[in-house]
Amino acid sequence: MNNTLTVNLENLSRTANIAIVLLFVLFGLMGHFVSFFFHFLTIPFFLLVVLNLYWRYGQTTHTLLANFGFLAQVRYLLESIGPELRQYLFASDIEERPFNRIERAEVYRKSKGIDSLSAFGSLLEYGRDEIKLLHSFYPLNHDQIGSCDFVVGSARNLKTAYHIRKPIMISAMSYGALGQNAVRALARGAKLAGAIMNTGEGGYPKYHLMEGCDLIFQMGTAKFGVRTEDGVLD
Ligand SMILES: Cc1cc2nc3c(=O)[nH]c(=O)nc-3n(C[C@H](O)[C@H](O)[C@H](O)COP(=O)(O)O)c2cc1C
16 A cells, blocks of 8 residues: 555646636625625636636646646746745755855844854754864873874884874964964963974964974965075975
8 A cells, every 4th residue: 555645736736727716606606695795706716717728728838837727836936936935944054055144144244233243152063973172171180191192104114203192283373474472372382282383384483493392384385484585495
């Protein structure tokens, strides 16, 4: 036995096409015998019946109309308001492109000068797949901290293979975007934490080197730190 719910469009449209004729007749009779005001319904249904005849037998441009009659118009209508339905009813706040609703709302607020500050924390629902760094409530003892030793260059037996001992680094922020005090403060923190600091693409002025932390050097298109005066790679 087939237990699935299905709609037979042909039957549905046949029923709908007959139903509008019956309703037209019904309201016509009620307007005649019960109250004149039923003719306010008789007239629209009369127009619908006439139009429906035209759609089904008069015109040849739209196949759907010819096959299904006014039900096809309902489909055209739903299709035309599909983007709005999706946007307002079905699309989630984070799924549209290129900018989702959360981002657009932020831009609207800013452009209207409305306070667009929002609290820390995310409205997004994170799945289980991301790597998350969470602080612990209590500091751990040294013997509770596992090792995450990772050697860069070990596969090639490099003499200068590099041990990454902490899974943390300060991401690239170029000198220029940051001033010397920020660079030195971050570098000092990295040294204390045993973390690595990425120089960013602004080169490595002496400030990065003064605190003695491990550095990742980032070379950008402008070749800051590795170029001659006239811009040649050096
Ligand atoms: C002031 C500043 C300067 C940055 N400079 C660089 C850079 O030189 N090279 C780079 O790859 N990313 C640069 N970034 C991007 C950061 O490395 C990082 O990817 C970005 O800030 C996103 O990380 P966050 O969400 O933790 O801030 C910079 C970011 C900031 C805030």
